[in-house]
Amino acid sequence: MGILVVGSVALDSIKSPFGSKDDVLGGAATYFSIAASYFTDVSIVAVVGDDFPEEHAGLLRQKGIDLSGLERRPGKTFRWKGEYGPDLNTRTTLDTQLNVFADFSPKLLPPHRTKDYLFLGNIGPDLQRSVFEQMKRPMLVGCDTMNYWIENQRESLLKTLLLIDLLVINDSEARELANEANLIRAARRILSWGPKTLVIKRGEYGACMFGSESIFIVPAFPVEEVLDPTGAGDSFAGGMMGYLAATGLHDDAAIRRAVVFGSVMASFNVMDFGPHSLSNLTYPEIVSRYREFRKICFFEDMLLKTPRL
């Protein structure tokens, strides 16, 4: 089993109404793999510059994450700087420096080519396919993308969609990709383009899962102290793929549980800056939040017939 994730490892500078932190360990592959590391073995394929702090690599190693595919190149690490509005729902990117990430062109190591689970993080769709083509025959391929690729590399993205099993994107991306405002119709259209399962992330409103014959909708786990939403979507994808890889199950019921584990990991992640809270979890905390989640979503069948119904 085990997951190979390809994507960004970055240094983030984050400002939220609750404080600000500079050069925090960031990047989609970072959040994804820390979340997934609680469930299964994870190998990162990414690139950093020679300024990447050893302490950050140490944190990832401490979570058992395989960094043999983390290339170090001369130059600076991908840097992102962003600021959140008062309700944390709006985010402004203040600065993006791709640096060594601009020429990222992953060559997989032999042990990585035989991984059973592959997650293609938010990189160019051409690059996503080049990674896919280096793999032997993965059991399940997940994929993320973003508005930039939808707008600028649509044809290439559609080719990538033909190869994958699971697309994990947010609601505005789904609407833009399908060119359809209604989320159900957007989902149906996207499913017709290849993915067997589409998971749409809706931030503080939770997530929807669409399969060929199934719809599953779950709210976000309610968190009272949200300090920094950075990486929530990647933590979600990591928890989800982690659970699937750990169990080897891909049926509808398992995917639903995986979506809930994804939501659980995202809910932990937002409780502190960067991946701080995500990387300091215990197994009982994860299990207990999953169970609390069930209580929050639970309602009975209409056991009591009303006089008229």
Added chain:
Amino acid sequence: MGILVVGSVALDSIKSPFGSKDDVLGGAATYFSIAASYFTDVSIVAVVGDDFPEEHAGLLRQKGIDLSGLERRPGKTFRWKGEYGPDLNTRTTLDTQLNVFADFSPKLLPPHRTKDYLFLGNIGPDLQRSVFEQMKRPMLVGCDTMNYWIENQRESLLKTLLLIDLLVINDSEARELANEANLIRAARRILSWGPKTLVIKRGEYGACMFGSESIFIVPAFPVEEVLDPTGAGDSFAGGMMGYLAATGLHDDAAIRRAVVFGSVMASFNVMDFGPHSLSNLTYPEIVSRYREFRKICFFEDMLLKTPRL
């Protein structure tokens, strides 16, 4: 049993990306009572002008709704004109004419004073209390309000909150009332002001219920063809109160089921202009959507332990 609802009966002119209709039967008390009429007896206390079409009154009567408290006064009926944006999430009020509703000051008829369930629709909080004080001793009192009263009659509104059991408002109202961006903290603050239960409506994202020791969150039932969201929140409140009144149950599990019935009624209401789809339902349709709702929200306990968890 049976519910007394006090609120507006109006003539609405609605423009949505899917068409426009003029002088449709509208108003909070209208949507509320049609939704509730599938569950229990409903009596409306409201006022209309002498221009109110007999056909609209006929529709309400046909749903078994008691109109003995619907006052007809010389003058024009409350009129509202609004337009929805492309994704139906933004609404612009183009015109509001209170007309006879401006001097609405309900005097309850003797049979109405002994109703067990009371819903105080979105009218001024002074007026809400004057209605409450005319009641004998209702078993459960629900209440709605809006930003206008929160901003302009806050002290009076807080007095009303002391009297009620169930407050049903939307998320922006909850945040403004509590002066708190985080919904969980906002809910806790509002509950400390009197209501035993707070239900927060989140439009296409569903609803949350907060009790003293319980949180329940449910998504909206996914509807593919949303034509007109007008009255969705009132249909929600009507379905919810209707179920509670019909069963006489007020425990946590019953309130959860009631929230789901509220969501079911709201989801039917948005499928056509005005109360058209809401008023043409069959009981099997309501029951079957409730059950479909359960399937959409269902996930198992973590039956399968992952290697690490």
